Amino acid sequence: MEPKFFDNRLNIVKDDLVKTIREGDSVSIAAASFSMYAYQELQEQLDSIDEFRFIFTSQTFTKKRAPKEKREFYIPRLSRERNLFGTDLEIRLRNELTQKAIAQECANWIREKAKFKSFEGDENMGMTALTVSKHDDTVSYMPFPEFTTSELGVERSHSNYGVVTRPETATSKMLLETFDKAWEDPSLVDVTDAVIDSIQTMYQENAPELIYYMALFRIFNEFLDDISQDVLPNERTGFRESLIWGKLYDFQRDAALAIINKLETYQGCILADSVGLGKTFTALAVIKYYESRNRNVLVLCPKKLKDNWLTYRSNLVNNPIAGDKLRYDVLYHTDLSRTRGMSDTGLPIGQINWGNYDLVVIDESHNFRNGGDTASKN
Known part of the structure; x- marks a missing residue:
């Protein structure tokens, strides 16, 4: 058989596959991603074959994630997995809102005919090809980086001048032998169930709450992956058992935890709740957390x-959190510009070690930021 070439403009791969794939054939593909819209284009032919084998050429639909330091240097695995529901080039098909029906048909076909495998570790497969094993012949198409409508020539492609080759039979048989060896590689894991589970999400009925949580996860999953224990509140300090924590509303507790995270991550945070929402109590909860970690705290206020x-740090009957025994220092905004004398709070200005404080809480920071003239009035 003479080699054939497809530019996916005047002559496209799909047309040749429609003529080539027959009932009882076996289709083997090594590619980076699989799109259910590509299945739809060849549905009649693929429904009649005996076997469909697919190898993801790098880690896809596996539980193991790439190390954080490698993430910016490789194609995100999540992107390859999302291609199952259509790539960026298949946006027109996705906008037709027929995903539900296509996904159900594709999932049923996979259960009956298909099997998917992926590398679980850092290994990958350099060859990308689609091979059709017939009773008396072997036909292949290469390179075939993705099983998508663009690679079939149905939709536009990233490459304006890419060429897909259908080599002679001897080369096709060699490609099939290479695929067969890779298929038996112990480093490959079966991810068929994971593929089916992903496709099922397109057509199963879900509660609105689940859709909401899934949307939040899709938005914030990379952020959650990057959170380390170093920036989360240390529960061993027992700050949740403090008197001040028990007096907070849920929204204040959420704010306190968020403030701690921001302080640990960015070394600063602004709490900008409206008047009457209890910013002082929220700040006291943050102070209690840091004092539980033996940190020195300074409060700057008008x-x-x-x-x-x-009052909140004193042992007075009108202090509702006296049992927390807070010990922070208090100074005025205007004390920062002084080099001698005593503060009304009892601290000798000239003897203060300003670098000894681990946390500075600024009350009414808008006055503090507006400069000396405003601050001097308080």
């Missing part, structure tokens, strides 16, 4: 708010 902050 002079008019002195009594509030001094």
Whole structure:
């Protein structure tokens, strides 16, 4: 058989596959991704074959994730998995809103005919090809990087001048032998069930709450992967058992945890809740957390708010959290510009070690930021 070439413009791969694939044939593909829309284009032919084998040429639909330091240097696995529901080039097909019916037909076909395998580790397969094993012949198409409508020539492609080759029979048989060896490689794992589970999400009925949570996960999953224990509150400090924590509403507790995360990650945070939402109590919960870790805390506030902050750290009957025994220091905004004398809070300004504080809480920071003239009025 003479080699044939397809530019996927004047002559396309799909037309040749429609003529080539017959009942009882076996189709073997090594490619980076699989699209259910490619299955739809060849549905009549693929429904009649005896066997369909697919090898993902690199890690896809496996539980093992790539190390964080490698992520910016490789094609994200999640992107390859999402191609199952259509690639960026198949946006027109996705916009037709026929995914549900196509997904159900594709899933049923996979259960009956297909098997998918993927490399679980760092291994990969350099060859990409589609091979049709017939009773008396072997036909192959290469390169075939993705089983998508664009590679079949039905949709536009990233490559304007790419050429797919249908080599002579001897080369096709060699490609099939290479695929057979790879298929038996112990480093390959069966991911057929994972593929089916993914496709099922396109047509199964889900509660609105599940859709909401799945949307949140899709948005924030990379962020969640990058969170380390170093930036999460240390539960061993027992800060949740403190008196101040017990007096917080749920939204204040969420704010306190978020503030701790931001402080550990970015070394700073602004709490900008509206008046009356309890910013002071939220800040006291954060202070209690850091004091539980033996950190030194300084509160900077306007002079008019002195009594509030001094009360919460004192052993007075009107202090609802006296049992937490907070020990933070209190200074005024205007104390920062002084080099001598005593603060009304009892601290000698000239003897303060400013670098000894691990956390600085600034109350009414808008006054603090507006400069000396505004701050001096407090």
